[in-house]
Amino acid sequence: MAEAATSASRGAAPLLEVRDLVKHFPVKSSGLIRRTVGQVQAIDGISFSIDPGQSLGLVGESGCGKSTTGRVLMKLYEPTSGEMLFDGVDLAPLSQRQMLPHRKDIQLIFQDPYSSLNPRHTVGTIIATPLQVHKVVPEKQVMDRVKDLLKLVGLNPEHYNRYPSEFSGGQRQRIGIARALALTPKLMIADEPVSALDVSIQAQVINLLQDLQREFNIAFLFIAHDLAIVRHFCPEIAVMYLGKIVEIGDRDTIYNRPHHPYTQALLSAVPDVKQAAIGGRRDRIRLQGDVPSPINPPSGCRFRTRCWKAQDICAAQEPPLLQIGSAEHQVACHFAEPNTNILATSA
Numbered sequence: 001m002a003e004a005a006t007s008a009s010r011g012a013a014p015l016l017e018v019r020d021l022v023k024h025f026p027v028k029s030s031g032l033i034r035r036t037v038g039q040v041q042a043i044d045g046i047s048f049s050i051d052p053g054q055s056l057g058l059v060g061e062s063g064c065g066k067s068t069t070g071r072v073l074m075k076l077y078e079p080t081s082g083e084m085l086f087d088g089v090d091l092a093p094l095s096q097r098q099m100l101p102h103r104k105d106i107q108l109i110f111q112d113p114y115s116s117l118n119p120r121h122t123v124g125t126i127i128a129t130p131l132q133v134h135k136v137v138p139e140k141q142v143m144d145r146v147k148d149l150l151k152l153v154g155l156n157p158e159h160y161n162r163y164p165s166e167f168s169g170g171q172r173q174r175i176g177i178a179r180a181l182a183l184t185p186k187l188m189i190a191d192e193p194v195s196a197l198d199v200s201i202q203a204q205v206i207n208l209l210q211d212l213q214r215e216f217n218i219a220f221l222f223i224a225h226d227l228a229i230v231r232h233f234c235p236e237i238a239v240m241y242l243g244k245i246v247e248i249g250d251r252d253t254i255y256n257r258p259h260h261p262y263t264q265a266l267l268s269a270v271p272d273v274k275q276a277a278i279g280g281r282r283d284r285i286r287l288q289g290d291v292p293s294p295i296n297p298p299s300g301c302r303f304r305t306r307c308w309k310a311q312d313i314c315a316a317q318e319p320p321l322l323q324i325g326s327a328e329h330q331v332a333c334h335f336a337e338p339n340t341n342i343l344a345t346s347a
Contacts (some may be wrong), residue, residue: 014049014085015219015336016073016187021046021082021092021341023072025064027295028250038295042068044243045082047321052186053213055220057228057234059266063291064240066223070189073221075099087189104134108182111192113172117164123150123175124160125147130182149178153208170201172207181212187219207231213247227270231255239263242302243294249329258337259324261285261307301334307333 022045027038035124043065050056058066061141066259071077075091085089091102110116117126127146131137138146148156164172173193180188185270192207194202206229213220224230230237231251238248239262258264265285287306292298296303304314321332 004062013088015052015087016072016221017049017083017085019047019083019085021069021072021084021287023068023077024080041243041294043072044152046240046243046245048238048245048248049221050057050187050221052219053217055213055222055234055236057082057230057237058221058223058240059225059230059237060240061291062225063242063294065243065294066225066240067191069240070108070191070221070223073189074106103296104130104136104183105186106183107188108181109173109176109180109190112196113169113176114164114196116176119164122161122163123167126175126224127160127179127182130179135185136183145182149182150175152181152212153178153205160282161245168201169197170205173197173205177205179217185218187221189221189223191223192224192225195224195226202229209233227255227266238267242291242297244302244332246303246332247330247334248321249326253329254328258331259329259331259338259340260303261335262303264339301332309333311327323331 021043023043025040025042026036027040028034029037044066046069046119048056060066068077072079073091075094075096079092082092086102086106089102091099092114094102107135123144124143127149128142131142131145132139143160144249146160150157150160155178155210157173159166164175167175173196173330176194193209194205195294197205200203209220210233212218220234222230222234235251236249237251237254238245239254239260247254247258247263254263255267258267265287285308289306292302292305298320299315301310301314304310308315311334317334319332319334321330322328324331324336
């Protein structure tokens with residue numbers, strides 16, 4: 001098994017440990033008799049871990065499997081195979097009924113604050129629902145708890161009787177955060193929580209999440225495509241490509257000494273404010289071709305069809321995720337080497 005960087009290697013028990021997680025979606029034929037004619041390999045054997053109170057950033061292009069990973073961990077999608085150890089309990093084989101005691105400990109912040117809130121319910125009802133379902137507080141104290149949560153995320157607690165349409169995008173995302181925080185979870189899965197927001201609001205929401213993380217010791221799986229935001233929020237980064245983790249390590253290593261060609265290409269596209277100030281430009285790596293179909297991915301290394309380093313072995317043998325340098329840095333590439341010409345210096 002290709003092991004990702006785990007907390008066990010550092011002597012601490014991880015809150016979440018994912019081992020060889022796989023999620024394939026069946027492709028059905030059209031017609032009266034619908035047969036399975038293929039599989040969309042959305043996630044294909046990924047491994048990683050998250051310590052209590054820590055953050056792991058999951059980055060990559062659209063369609064690489066980031067959001068699917070978050071939904072599988074929430075058991076919104078059933079995993080095809082693999083293990084998801086949360087507080088020592090494997091969630092993968094659990095039924096929906098068996099998952100109920102664990103749901104309050106894992107919460108999801110959705111990407112779109114406009115569609116994730118029921119427009120027919122007031123903010124008070126939206127935030128109160130998880131408290132009532134899990135019976136966290138007595139019924140008479142629910143509304144007081146709702147007001148406390150609104151105040152905690154920077155909203156006026158007296159606006160609990162308003163509807164989502166009366167709030168801005170940033171305020172709606174704060175409502176979504178308050179709903180996720182209501183059960184005081186141990187792990188939050190943030191699925192691109194600021195990508196739908198105005199740039200001027202993004203920093204406020206990120207700072208709010210960091211404050212809540214410190215105050216309540218919440219672990220985060222932070223899914224995003226914005227590398228600058230991930231660098232600011234997450235001390236550890238995992239890079240995904242076409243259902244696989246191709247590189248994982250600590251923040252400084254990933255951003256300053258990336259070894260995988262795909263990671264190097266991603267970082268070369270990050271705007272560099274410091275470089276622009278002194279003139280000149282960073283070397284930009286332009287990938288050729290389109291991302292292959294997850295229904296029929298390339299043999300061997302999945303990135304080889306767009307990689308400038310690809311050789312015969314890349315088509316014949318899939319590169320395992322192996323340690324490079326420090327124990328926390330692992331790369332899946334036959335020709336892994338650092339490229340210091342594309343350093344992302346902007347935080």
